[in-house]
Each structure stands twice: as C-alpha cells, then as structure tokens.
Amino acid sequence: MAVPARTLINVPPKAKRGDVILIRTLISHVMENGFRVDNMGKPIPRNIITSMVCTYNGEEIFNATLHPAISANPFITFHTVATESGTIAFKWTGDNGFEAEASASISVE
Amino acid sequence: MNLPGVLYVLMLGAATLAVSALVGARAEIPLDQRRSSYEDMSRDTRAMQDDDMSNPAMLAVLDGEALWNAKGGASGKSCADCHGDARSSMKGVAARYPAFDEPTGVPVDLEQRINLSRERDQKAAPFRYESAELLALTAYIALQSRGQPIDPPKDARLEPFRERGRVSFNQRIGQLNLSCAQCHDDNWGKSLAGNIIPQAHPTGYPIYRLEWQSLGSLQRRLRNCMTGVRAEPYALGALEYVELELFLMWRARGMALESPGVRP
Numbered sequence: 001m002a003v004p005a006r007t008l009i010n011v012p013p014k015a016k017r018g019d020v021i022l023i024r025t026l027i028s029h030v031m032e033n034g035f036r037v038d039n040m041g042k043p044i045p046r047n048i049i050t051s052m053v054c055t056y057n058g059e060e061i062f063n064a065t066l067h068p069a070i071s072a073n074p075f076i077t078f079h080t081v082a083t084e085s086g087t088i089a090f091k092w093t094g095d096n097g098f099e100a101e102a103s104a105s106i107s108v109e
Numbered sequence: 110m111n112l113p114g115v116l117y118v119l120m121l122g123a124a125t126l127a128v129s130a131l132v133g134a135r136a137e138i139p140l141d142q143r144r145s146s147y148e149d150m151s152r153d154t155r156a157m158q159d160d161d162m163s164n165p166a167m168l169a170v171l172d173g174e175a176l177w178n179a180k181g182g183a184s185g186k187s188c189a190d191c192h193g194d195a196r197s198s199m200k201g202v203a204a205r206y207p208a209f210d211e212p213t214g215v216p217v218d219l220e221q222r223i224n225l226s227r228e229r230d231q232k233a234a235p236f237r238y239e240s241a242e243l244l245a246l247t248a249y250i251a252l253q254s255r256g257q258p259i260d261p262p263k264d265a266r267l268e269p270f271r272e273r274g275r276v277s278f279n280q281r282i283g284q285l286n287l288s289c290a291q292c293h294d295d296n297w298g299k300s301l302a303g304n305i306i307p308q309a310h311p312t313g314y315p316i317y318r319l320e321w322q323s324l325g326s327l328q329r330r331l332r333n334c335m336t337g338v339r340a341e342p343y344a345l346g347a348l349e350y351v352e353l354e355l356f357l358m359w360r361a362r363g364m365a366l367e368s369p370g371v372r373p
Contacts, residue, residue, distance in 0.1 A: 006168040006171045008162055024162055026168065027168075028165075028172075030322075031322075072165070072323065073322075075163055075165070
C-alpha cells in the first residue's frame with residue numbers, strides 16, 4: 001500500500017521518577033528476507049527494517065539491529081527508567097530508504 | 110461379478126465400516142460444545158490477539174480507518190460521508206454477513222459488500238481480492254462488531270445458498286477425498302500433523318495469520334484447506350465460497366466475533 005508505515009507505540013503517560021517502565025512498539029513492514037523467489041523463480045529483493053533507535057529527550061537509550069529472520073511487522077519491547085518528563089522518540093530505518101518515526105510524551109513526577 | 114469378487118467387496122465394505130466406527134463420526138457439533146480456535150492457541154498467540162498494542166492486525170485497522178475517511182471515486186465521497194462514524198454505523202454489521210444483495214440476487218460477503226458500495230455509490234474501482242486496502246477496510250469494519258454474537262440474517266432468500274454451503278461442507282473433494290465435516294465436525298480437537306484440528310468457526314476474520322505474515326480473508330483460509338486436501342480451489346470471490354461462508358456463519362451463530370483475530 002502506498003501509505004507510510006503504520007506504527008503503534010505504548011509508553012506510560014505518567015510515571016514516578018526512578019520507575020522501571022515498559023515500552024512497546026509495533027510497526028507495519030513486510031520484512032521480505034531476500035531469500036525467497038516469486039512465481040517465476042525470480043528472487044524477491046531483500047526489503048527489511050535494519051535499525052530501530054529510541055531516544056529519551058534526545059539521548060539514545062535503546063537501539064536494535066534487525067536481520068532478515070525477523071518476522072513481518074516487528075514488535076519490539078524493552079524497559080527503561082523514567083528519569084524526567086519529556087518525549088520518547090522512535091526511529092526505524094531500513095532498505096530502499098525506509099524511514100518511519102513516532103514519539104510519545106511522558107510526565108514524570 | 111463372481112463369488113470371490115463379491116466377498117472382496119463385502120470385506121472392503123466391512124473394513125470401511127470398521128474404520129468409520131474407529132474415527133467415530135460425530136456429525137454436527139452440539140451448540141454448547143462449540144469453541145473458537147482461539148482457545149486452542151498457545152498462551153503467547155492468545156496474548157498477541159488480546160492486546161491491541163501487539164495484534165499486528167491493528168496496523169491494518171489504522172489503514173482501514175484512513176480509507177474509511179478518504180474521499181475517492183467519481184463521486185468524490187468517502188465511506189464516512191454516507192455512513193458517518195463507523196464506530197456506531199458499522200456496529201454489528203460484520204456479525205450479519207454474508208447477506209443478500211437484491212440487485213444481483215445472490216448473497217455477498219463483507220468484502221464484496223465493500224466493493225459493491227465502492228462501485229455503486231462511490232463510483233470507484235473495486236479493490237482487488239486480498240489486497241491490503243480491501244483487507245484493511247474489512248478489518249476496520251469488522252472491529253466495530255468485536256464481542257458481538259454472530260447473528261446470521263433471517264432472510265428466506267439466503268436459505269438455498271446456505272443449504273448449498275452445507276452440502277459443500279459435507280462433500281468429499283480433492284485427491285485426499287475429504288470433506289470439511291470429516292475434520293471439523295467429526296475429528297475436531299484431535300491432532301493433524303502436530304496441530305489441533307479446530308472446529309472451523311469463522312469468528313475472527315479477517316485474521317492476522319502468523320504463517321501468512323499478513324492479514325487474510327476467510328476465502329483465503331478456505332482456499333488453504335482446499336489445496337490442503339489437494340482439490341482445485343475456486344477463484345477468489347466465487348459464489349461457492351460465499352455459500353460456504355453463509356453456512357459457516359450459521360454454524361457459528363451466537364458465538365462472539367473476535368475480529369481481527371490472530372491465528373498461528
């Protein structure tokens with residue numbers, strides 16, 4: 001579909017300082033692994049997300065490198081410590097110039 | 110036929126009887142014994158469906174919502190221009206399909222209904238079967254009926270079609286010479302190549318199937334079983350599928366819709 005990638009992210013809107021919080025992300029992507037062939041036997045070129053980076057108020061707190069064996073629509077989840085109010089931003093990049101961004105705000109008391 | 114021949118046929122008949130007794134044909138599943146294949150899934154796959162944050166079909170639902178509100182076709186109208194907010198106008202709709210379409214005189218399923226509305230009202234080109242757009246819009250509409258009981262329309266015009274669906278369900282097909290009923294009525298709950306045979310209730314369509322790595326319709330799932338028994342599947346959109354869908358929805362009447370479901 002000629003629409004940009006869809007993302008679903010889940011960041012707790014509120015947390016106490018020092019709390020361990022769970023962050024969950026889901027992004028639409030075919031994750032074509034490059035090893036398959038089409039009906040005519042022609043190889044289907046690889047088309048995957050290769051990296052995902054998460055920043056907390058501009059500082060990188062998590063990154064992941066993705067490989068061809070990862071299933072379509074990768075679901076990535078991790079924990080972090082709530083340190084200050086602000087924005088948690090996510091950026092995915094991949095083959096064929098793929099780029100997607102999403103962000104959520106968190107208020108820390 | 111000579112005597113040994115007759116004896117042979119009799120013995121074969123007796124053996125077949127013995128086998129069918131062993132398999133224990135259970136015929137139609139009593140209403141209170143029906144269960145969604147959701148219950149046979151692993152805890153992880155169930156968790157994936159339960160949480161909208163981890164159900165990949167919800168990504169398609171976002172696309173579907175955008176399509177619902179997108180103006181298109183020669184009419185320049187969107188679905189929302191006529192139907193308003195899908196959250197109220199489409200509530201319960203998916204639980205009632207397939208339904209009878211008067212102009213064509215045949216039943217249509219939800220995907221076909223969307224495409225008919227695109228052609229007749231929106232004056233737009235229909236979406237291709239199993240296209241991301243059609244699945245997304247169907248998932249968005251079906252989501253509005255989540256939790257509602259399947260409620261096939263009490264429309265006498267549907268009866269002959271539903272009856273034909275019942276016949277296909279019980280008809281042996283393919284090189285394996287199996288009917289749907291032999292697995293899904295008679296042997297549900299047992300194992301087939303390491304998988305539990307489900308009762309085949311269409312409670313979660315369109316489903317995100319992990320094996321497919323994508324969303325797919327009930328027709329795609331039916332094709333899947335047909336190629337499984339080595340029968341030639343009908344073309345997508347064939348009336349035969351809609352008849353089967355009619356029968357399957359009637360067979361699952363009263364069960365809660367889970368759309369969009371996740372299946373292994």
